[in-house]
Structures are given as C-alpha cells and as structure tokens.
Amino acid sequence: MLRAAVAAQLAFMTLPTVVVIAVSFNPTAILSFPPAGFSLRWYENVVTYPQFQRAAVNSVVVTAGAVLLALPVGTLAALALERARLRGRHVWASVLLSPLVVPGVAAGLGFLMLAAALGLLRSRAVLVAAHVALVLPFVVRSVWVSVRNLDPALERAAASLGATPWRTFRRVTLPLLRPGLFAALLFAIVVSLNEFVVSLFISNRVTEILPVAMFTYVVNYTDPTIAALSSLFIVATFVVVWLADRYLDLGRVFLQH
Amino acid sequence: MTKAVVELRGCTRDYGAVRAVDALDLTVHEGEFLSLLGPSGCGKTTTLNLIAGFVPPTAGRIVIDGQDVTARPAHLRGLGVVFQSYALFPHLSIRENVAFGLRERRLPAAEIDRRVGEALELVRLDRAGRQRPSELSGGMQQRVALARALVYRPRVLLLDEPLAALDKKLRESMRDELRGIQRTVGITTIFVTHDQAEALGLSDRIAVMNAGRIEQLGAPRDIYAHPRTRFVADFIGASTVLRGRALAADRVAVAGGNLRVAGVALRAGEDVELAIRPERVQLVSAPGDNVVDAHVDGLVYQGAQTELTARLTDGQRVLVFVTEPSPVPLVTGETVRLHLPADAFMLLAS
Amino acid sequence: MRLLLLPAVVVLAVFAAALGALFRWSVLEFIPGSLQTGGLTLANFRAVLAPQYLGAVRDTIVLSALTTVLTLVCAYPVAYALARTPSRWVRSLILVLTLAPFFTGAIVRTYAWVLVLGNTVVTWPVPMLFTERGVLVGLVHFSMPTMILILAAALSHIDPVYERAAASLGAPPWRVFRRVTLPLSMPGIVSGALIVFAWTLSAFPTPELLGGGKVKMIANVVKDLGLDSFNWPGAAAFAMLALALTLALLTVVGRVSTGRAT
Numbered sequence: 001m002l003r004a005a006v007a008a009q010l011a012f013m014t015l016p017t018v019v020v021i022a023v024s025f026n027p028t029a030i031l032s033f034p035p036a037g038f039s040l041r042w043y044e045n046v047v048t049y050p051q052f053q054r055a056a057v058n059s060v061v062v063t064a065g066a067v068l069l070a071l072p073v074g075t076l077a078a079l080a081l082e083r084a085r086l087r088g089r090h091v092w093a094s095v096l097l098s099p100l101v102v103p104g105v106a107a108g109l110g111f112l113m114l115a116a117a118l119g120l121l122r123s124r125a126v127l128v129a130a131h132v133a134l135v136l137p138f139v140v141r142s143v144w145v146s147v148r149n150l151d152p153a154l155e156r157a158a159a160s161l162g163a164t165p166w167r168t169f170r171r172v173t174l175p176l177l178r179p180g181l182f183a184a185l186l187f188a189i190v191v192s193l194n195e196f197v198v199s200l201f202i203s204n205r206v207t208e209i210l211p212v213a214m215f216t217y218v219v220n221y222t223d224p225t226i227a228a229l230s231s232l233f234i235v236a237t238f239v240v241v242w243l244a245d246r247y248l249d250l251g252r253v254f255l256q257h
Numbered sequence: 258m259t260k261a262v263v264e265l266r267g268c269t270r271d272y273g274a275v276r277a278v279d280a281l282d283l284t285v286h287e288g289e290f291l292s293l294l295g296p297s298g299c300g301k302t303t304t305l306n307l308i309a310g311f312v313p314p315t316a317g318r319i320v321i322d323g324q325d326v327t328a329r330p331a332h333l334r335g336l337g338v339v340f341q342s343y344a345l346f347p348h349l350s351i352r353e354n355v356a357f358g359l360r361e362r363r364l365p366a367a368e369i370d371r372r373v374g375e376a377l378e379l380v381r382l383d384r385a386g387r388q389r390p391s392e393l394s395g396g397m398q399q400r401v402a403l404a405r406a407l408v409y410r411p412r413v414l415l416l417d418e419p420l421a422a423l424d425k426k427l428r429e430s431m432r433d434e435l436r437g438i439q440r441t442v443g444i445t446t447i448f449v450t451h452d453q454a455e456a457l458g459l460s461d462r463i464a465v466m467n468a469g470r471i472e473q474l475g476a477p478r479d480i481y482a483h484p485r486t487r488f489v490a491d492f493i494g495a496s497t498v499l500r501g502r503a504l505a506a507d508r509v510a511v512a513g514g515n516l517r518v519a520g521v522a523l524r525a526g527e528d529v530e531l532a533i534r535p536e537r538v539q540l541v542s543a544p545g546d547n548v549v550d551a552h553v554d555g556l557v558y559q560g561a562q563t564e565l566t567a568r569l570t571d572g573q574r575v576l577v578f579v580t581e582p583s584p585v586p587l588v589t590g591e592t593v594r595l596h597l598p599a600d601a602f603m604l605l606a607s
Numbered sequence: 608m609r610l611l612l613l614p615a616v617v618v619l620a621v622f623a624a625a626l627g628a629l630f631r632w633s634v635l636e637f638i639p640g641s642l643q644t645g646g647l648t649l650a651n652f653r654a655v656l657a658p659q660y661l662g663a664v665r666d667t668i669v670l671s672a673l674t675t676v677l678t679l680v681c682a683y684p685v686a687y688a689l690a691r692t693p694s695r696w697v698r699s700l701i702l703v704l705t706l707a708p709f710f711t712g713a714i715v716r717t718y719a720w721v722l723v724l725g726n727t728v729v730t731w732p733v734p735m736l737f738t739e740r741g742v743l744v745g746l747v748h749f750s751m752p753t754m755i756l757i758l759a760a761a762l763s764h765i766d767p768v769y770e771r772a773a774a775s776l777g778a779p780p781w782r783v784f785r786r787v788t789l790p791l792s793m794p795g796i797v798s799g800a801l802i803v804f805a806w807t808l809s810a811f812p813t814p815e816l817l818g819g820g821k822v823k824m825i826a827n828v829v830k831d832l833g834l835d836s837f838n839w840p841g842a843a844a845f846a847m848l849a850l851a852l853t854l855a856l857l858t859v860v861g862r863v864s865t866g867r868a869t
Contacts, residue, residue, distance in 0.1 A: 002684055002687065002688060003688075005684040005685075006684050006685050006688045006701075009681050009682070009684060009685045009751070010685065010700075010701065010704050012681070012748070012751075013704055013705065013708060013748065013751055013752075014704055015723065016716065016719030016720055016722070016723050016748070017707075017708070017711075017719060019719060019722050019723050019727065019728055020715070020718065020719040020722060023722055023727065069618075070618075072614070073614040073615050073618060074615065076611040076612070076614060076615070077611065077612050077614070077615035079608075079611055080608055080609060080610075080611035080612040081612075083608055084608035084609045084611070084612070085608075085609075086609065092612070095619060096615060096619070098619070098622075099619075099622055101805075101853060101854065101857055102622075102626070102850060102853070103808070103809030103826065103846065103849045103850055103853055104809060104811055104826070105809065105811055105825075105826040105829040105830060105833075105846055105849065106626070106629060106809075106829075106846040106847070106849055106850045107622070107625060107626070109629055109829060109833050109839075109842055109843060109846050110625035110626045110627075110628050110629035110846070111625040111628075112833070113625070113628035113629060113631075113632050113839065113843070114621075114624055114625045114627075114628040117628055129618075129621050130622075130625070132618055133618050133619065133621060133622040133625075136615065136618055136619075140615070190710045193712070194710065194711070194712030194713065194714075194715075196712065196713050196714055196811075196812060197713070197811045197812065197826070200830075200834075201830075201833070201834065211712055211713070211714045214714045214715075214718070215714050215812070215816075218714070218718055218721070218816060219816075226714075226718050227718070227722065230711075230714075230715040230718055230719065233711050233712060233715045234707070234711050234715060237707050237710045237711045238703065238707045240710070241702075241703050241706045241707045241710060242703050245699050245702055245703055245706075246699075309771075309775055310774075311771055311774070311775075330774070330779075331771070331774040331775055332773075332774045332775070332776075332777050332778055332779050332780075332783075333777075334775075335777070336775060337775070338771075338772065338775035340768055340771070340772060342766070342768055344766070344768040344769055344771070344772035346769060346772070346773075346787060346791075347791070348790045348791055357773070357776050357778075357786075358776035358777050361776060361777035361778050361782065362777060405776070406775075406776075409776075409777070
C-alpha cells in the first residue's frame with residue numbers, strides 16, 4: 001500500500017513535466033494534450049525569437065559573472081567558517097545563509113530601490129550583485145560540507161614535507177575539496193539560471209534574463225513556445241541531476257546511513 | 258524426550274550472491290538455554306532474524322510449537338527479542354517501554370501496571386520507571402530491554418549479543434543475572450554470541466556456527482572435550498592442532514615420537530589431525546611415554562599461568578598453559594620436555 | 608584565517624544595503640503618480656491593514672497553512688520510501704524525480720501547471736485554473752521536494768531497529784508507525800512544516816501565473832504596488848511584513864530543531 005501511495009505521489013510530481021514535453025511538439029498553436037501531431041516549429045520559434053536570444057545571452061553573462069564571483073568568495077568563507085577561531089560561529093553561519101531566508105519580493109524590491117538610489121537602474125552590475133548574494137549561501141553550504149570532512153592532518157603533513165601554504169592549498173586542499181566545489185558549481189549555476197523573482201524586479205527588457213523573458217511571454221501569448229523552452233530546461237536539468245546522483249551519490253548528501 | 262519448541266527445517270537465507278544461512282536444521286527444546294556461537298558473518302544473527310520473522314527464508318520452514326510460522330509476520334509470532342543495541346524507545350519512559358507489548362495485547366490498564374511493576378522488580382529496576390532510556394547506564398538499559406521482552410510471557414526469548422556493549426566486569430555480572438532470570442522464569446532461550454566463554458558458561462547446549470552452517474551442536478562439556486572439526490577446536494577454548502601419521506589403531510607418529518592416543522581407532526598409514534588443549538600438556542623433567550622434546554619459542558606471563566609457545570622437532574608449534582609456579586625452569590631458547598597425555602588428544606574430522 | 612570571510616561580508620553588505628533601502632522606503636510617504644516621496648511616516652504600514660490588503664494577508668496565511676498540511680501528507684510516504692528503501696535504484700529514482708523539479712525553475716514548473724489545470728489534458732469538473740484550488744495544487748507541487756528531503760533526512764536518522772523492536776513486541780505495521788515512527792519523526796515534521804509554511808508565505812510565480820489576477824498572495828500585492836502602481840513605499844511596507852513573518856517563523860524552526868534534539 002505504501003508503494004501505491006509513493007507511486008501516486010511520484011506520478012503527481014512528474015505529470016506536469018510529461019504534459020509540457022508532449023505539448024511542445026504540437027503542430028498548432030492550440031495547447032492540447034495529447035498533441036495532435038508532431039512538429040518542431042515551437043523549438044524553432046524559441047531559438048529564433050529575438051527577445052529569447054537576448055535573454056539567453058543575458059542569462060549566460062549574469063550566471064557566469066555570479067558563479068565566477070561566488071565560488072571563490074564562498075569557498076574562502078567556508079574555509080574560514082570551519083577553520084578560523086570564531087566566537088559565535090553559528091551566528092556567522094546564519095548570516096552567510098541569510099539570503100535564503102529573505103522573501104524574493106523583498107530582496108527584489110530592495111535591490112531595485114538600491115539601484116535607483118545609486119543611479120544604476122539600467123545596469124547589469126546590480127543584477128550580477130544580486131545573483132552573487134543569492135547564490136552564495138548554496139556555495140558556502142556545499143563547500144562547507146567538504147571542508148568539514150577535510151582532515152587538517154593532511155595539510156600539516158604537506159607542510160612537514162616542505163610545501164608552502166599556497167602549494168599546500170593548490171596541491172592538497174583544493175583537490176580534496178573537489179566534490180564540494182563541484183556541487184557548489186552545480187547549485188550556483190542552476191540557482192542563478194532559474195532565478196526569477198528578484199530578477200523580475202531589477203531587470204528591464206534589455207537586461208532581463210531568460211526566466212523573466214519566459215514569464216513576460218506566458219503572460220502575453222498562449223502558444224506552446226514556452227512549452228518548448230521549458231522542455232529544454234527540463235531535459236537539461238534531468239540529465240544534470242541524474243549525473244550528479246551517479247557520481248556524487250546524492251543519497252549520501254541528503255540522508256544518513 | 259523434551260518437547261521441541263522451535264524448529265528450523267532446511268532454512269536458507271541468501272543476500273544476493275551471499276548465502277548467510279545454508280540449509281540449517283535446528284531443534285530447540287522446551288526450557289533450554291541454547292547458544293548460537295560463532296565469529297562475525299557465520300550466520301548466527303541471520304538465524305535469529307529468521308526465527309523472529311524479521312527476514313523471510315529463501316528456502317526452508319520455521320516451526321514454533323508445531324505450527325509452521327514461515328509466512329507469519331514478526332508481530333504475530335509471540336516471541337521476545339532483546340537487541341544488541343537494546344532498542345529502547347527513546348521517546349517513551351521506562352515503564353512505557355516495558356508496557357509496550359502488553360498494550361499491543363490490549364490488556365486492561367490495571368493489569369498492565371501490575372505486570373510492569375513485577376517485571377521491573379525482576380530486573381531490580383522498580384525505581385527507574387519514570388526515567389527515559391537515555392538517562393540510564395548501559396547495564397540498566399539492558400535489564401529494561403530484558404524486562405520489556407519478558408513481561409508478556411513470550412514463548413521463546415531471543416537475545417542478540419546482549420552483553421557485547423558492556424564492559425568486562427558488568428558483562429560477567431549480567432551473565433550470571435541473565436542465567437538466574439532464565440532459570441527462574443523457565444523460558445526457552447536462544448542466545449547469539451561470538452564470545453565462547455559466555456556460551457560455555459550460560460548454555461545447556463551450544464550450536465557452533467561457521468559460514469551459515471552448524472559445525473557442531475552439543476552440551477558445553479561435550480563440545481569442549483570432543484571438538485569434531487578444526488574450526489570448533491580453534492573457536493572454543495584454545496588448542497594446538499598437530500599433524501601426524503597413524504602407525505597403528507592407537508599409535509601416531511608425531512615429530513619423530515611414537516605417541517599413544519586413547520579412545521580412537523586409527524587406520525595405519527593415514528594422515529591424522531589431533532587437537533590438544535594447552536592446559537592438558539604437562540612439563541616434565543625426564544623422558545618417557547608420550548614425552549617429546551620441544552624448543553621454547555615464546556613465553557607470556559599471565560599471572561595465574563604462563564603461556565608457553567613451544568616448537569617440536571618437526572617444526573609444529575604447541576601451546577602450553579603452565580600453571581605458576583612452573584615445575585620446570587622456563588627460558589626462551591632452551592629445550593623442555595612436554596608430556597602429551599594419551600587421553601587428552603581429540604581426533605578431528607578431516 | 609578570519610580575513611577569508613571578508614569577501615563574503617562585502618557581498619552580504621550589499622544585500623543588507625538592499626534591505627536597508629527597502630526599510631527606508633517603507634517609512635517614506637507615498638506621492639501617487641510619481642516616484643518622489645514625502646517625509647517619514649508610518650502610513651504605509653497602516654495601509655497594509657486596509658481591508659483589501661488584509662484580505663490578501665489572510666488568504667496567504669490560509670493558503671500557506673493548507674499547502675503545508677497537504678504537502679506533509681503527500682510527502683511523508685515518499686520520504687519514508689526514500690529513507691528506508693534498501694534498493695539503490697529506487698532511491699536514485701525518487702531522488703532524481705524529487706530534485707529535478709526543484710532545479711527546473713519556477714516558471715517552467717508553474718507553466719506546466721497552467722497547461723494541466725487549463726483543461727489541456729482533462730476537462731476538470733470544476734474550474735481549476737485561476738482559482739484558489741489551482742493555486743493550492745501548484746503550491747503543494749512546489750513544496751513537495753523540500754518537504755520530502757527534510758522528512759527523509761529526519762526519517763533516515765531513526766534507527767530501523769526501533770521498528771523491528773516494536774514488531775517483535777506485537778505491534779502490526781500501522782501501530783508501529785503510529786507509536787514509534789511518527790513520534791520519532793516529529794522534529795522533522797515540525798521543521799518541514801514550518802519551512803514550507805514560511806516559504807509559501809512569500810510564494811510569487813505560482814499565484815501570479817495560476818491565480819490569473821484573481822488570487823493574490825502577499826508577494827503578488829508587493830509586485831502590483833511596486834511594479835504596476837509604482838507605490839514603492841506601500842510595496843516596501845508589504846515586503847517588510849512578509850520578511851518579518853518569515854523571520855519569525857524560521858526563528859521558531861531554529862528553536863525547535865535545537866531544542867528537540869532527542
């Protein structure tokens with residue numbers, strides 16, 4: 001009986017995905033399921049629609065910028081959190097993770113107001129800054145787990161063998177942090193690429209990233225173009241998550257054994 | 258013939274490619290204390306899990322009181338189980354823990370109260386009722402686990418290495434208490450352990466297990482004095498196993514000496530393995546029957562005895578427990594004479 | 608070593624500045640029709656309590672509560688299966704199906720429900736799209752992964768030996784669940800419920816797309832005031848309210864998690 005309940009829930013969670021993918025192949029502009037035929041025109045539309053093209057570029061730029069900034073910042077913070085002698089370590093941890101807690105609309109509106117006050121309303125810099133702040137908690141968390149599992153004796157051993165602090169970091173610490181860094185990279189990219197609420201507030205037609213462009217499209221048009229774009233997102237995400245589970249054993253990340 | 262309470266008939270349990278229990282046959286009699294003894298991985302805990310109903314057998318049947326319970330789920334088998342980690346419910350008090358099984362049997366509250374009180378008195382914990390398991394020591398938790406399993410008078414008591422987590426002194430006192438309670442209550446008990454001293458001291462019968470099979474089943478004295486295989490000889494107590502060639506029905510050539518072996522009928526010319534307990538080997542000063550020369554390789558002083566490792570002329574090692582003070586001076590590197598009494602030899606199956 | 612925190616502090620300072628701007632605007636007077644503001648005032652917070660807005664607050668709380676309860680009931684079996692299954696394959700399946708929606712982004716997930724609830728697959732006996740019912744379904748779907756992961760983590764910390772012990776004492780599976788598993792998983796349930804409740808309070812894309820303007824939660828009101836009416840002070844006040852509620856709830860979670868560590 002448990003199995004039936006679980007299967008039902010998994011079906012509930014997956015049903016919309018199936019529908020979206022099916023609808024994306026519909027030859028007509030009417031949203032129907034099952035699709036009346038098979039056509040790739042909506043995928044074509046996705047790729048040729050100029051606003052999507054611009055938004056896709058924006059997404060890549062913003063995400064790349066955010067990740068390039070957040071990874072080193074977060075890694076250093078994770079190292080400090082675990083290794084430095086801090087009074088009130090828990091407080092620091094909470095502070096570093098705090099952006100997660102703030103409602104998207106509050107952060108979005110706040111950044112908009114900050115940008116207005118600084119005269120930066122049309123700049124991508126604010127967008128990147130916001131993304132860095134939003135992505136940072138994920139990076140810190142992922143790397144922190146790895147740092148916690150890193151035996152300081154290994155770094156001491158390297159030092160005793162003659163390695164300078166920088167060489168130790170490069171040849172011992174960094175390689176051992178690889179699983180955490182990889183997870184951090186993954187999380188950072190995914191969170192930034194999908195970030196919607198905050199970006200909605202602080203971007204305009206020129207600077208908007210892909211999810212915002214999709215939102216605008218959905219509100220105004222009802223053809224399956226968004227279904228096609230969504231399908232691309234879904235497939236890409238499934239592949240990434242499946243790979244992550246194969247190589248990182250996600251069970252170990254979330255559960256205790 | 259005492260009544261058979263638990264029977265395992267041809268029970269096999271596989272975990273993928275691993276056969277944890279291999280076509281096991283076992284009968285447990287009314288009121289007896291039977292130990293399943295063996296090293297880790299021998300299948301003793303799996304056997305217990307089969308009896309308790311926690312895992313189904315891949316093949317074979319489990320019979321309790323003449324009824325085939327193989328398909329019956331654990332909660333309907335009416336047994337009492339004491340787990341290695343005690344498994345006391347952390348969110349319930351001691352009294353509520355002990356009352357758990359009674360509540361499942363829908364007994365009236367007053368009756369439950371009375372029986373819980375009795376059970377806690379039996380294990381001398383009647384004053385700890387309101388506390389939580391985490392507030393008790395290991396030994397006390399173990400007694401609560403016992404009370405919880407016994408309070409509803411199950412048919413059989415199953416214990417999975419219950420003393421393993423306790424320190425030495427506590428283990429010994431709990432061992433005695435356990436035996437006392439078992440005798441008082443008279444319940445059929447199956448005890449899983451890897452500690453042969455425990456098994457020897459507690460059991461009416463011991464089943465020595467290895468690789469999913471029972472190598473030998475019998476009373477402690479029988480198993481100790483007459484181990485049938487090398488594994489049993491090694492696992493129960495210490496022993497030396499000597500290889501030799503039979504010269505006649507009762508004579509064996511070992512290390513250049515012609516030794517008499519009592520109580521066996523050997524065939525001349527065949528290779529034999531004989532085990533001998535280290536406490537049976539004697540140090541003598543003069544040559545004689547069944548006396549061999551040996552070189553002192555190692556000495557470990559243990560207080561009441563010294564453990565002497567000696568090497569015979571053919572290179573075979575003999576372990577000797579010499580009760581202190583030693584009758585003969587012991588110096589590493591020197592030669593001593595060992596007397597191997599004819600009736601101390603135990604013939605092992607090849 | 609402590610200096611390594613500096614870059615992160617800079618980033619968070621920027622974030623704090625954004626929240627500071629929010630706070631500042633929430634206490635400035637709104638001048639309709641322009642982005643100019645008057646002096647300091649608490650009028651915006653009083654406006655929050657106006658009946659039309661209070662309705663949105665009430666709806667938000669009710670919807671969030673319903674979402675939490677439904678998500679809990681739906682997620683528990685999946686979490687249990689995830690925590691207890693011996694099969695690596697089943698665990699992977701559940702994890703992938705649970706995590707993938709998590710990572711596909713709000714628009715994609717909400718759009719999918721626009722399709723399903725909008726009579727694309729089946730014609731619903733009662734209207735689903737643009738109703739509170741529809742929004743509820745979307746919100747539950749959105750919260751499932753979070754609840755599943757939190758519950759599964761809590762359940763995986765419960766030693767299965769307790770369930771065996773209860774069975775050996777005569778409890779059938781349903782009673783084992785009720786008397787042992789459920790009570791021992793209570794800290795996880797409370798954490799999960801509070802977290803889902805807090806996040807749902809601030810939900811935006813789901814009510815925005817599935818509500819079609821007819822269902823307004825706090826976040827939608829913020830957007831309306833801020834981006835449509837350009838009433839930045841009013842929007843700020845509302846956003847501060849959402850922030851305050853979320854912080855309060857998460858403080859409770861923190862207390863519960865540390866206090867109930869069995």
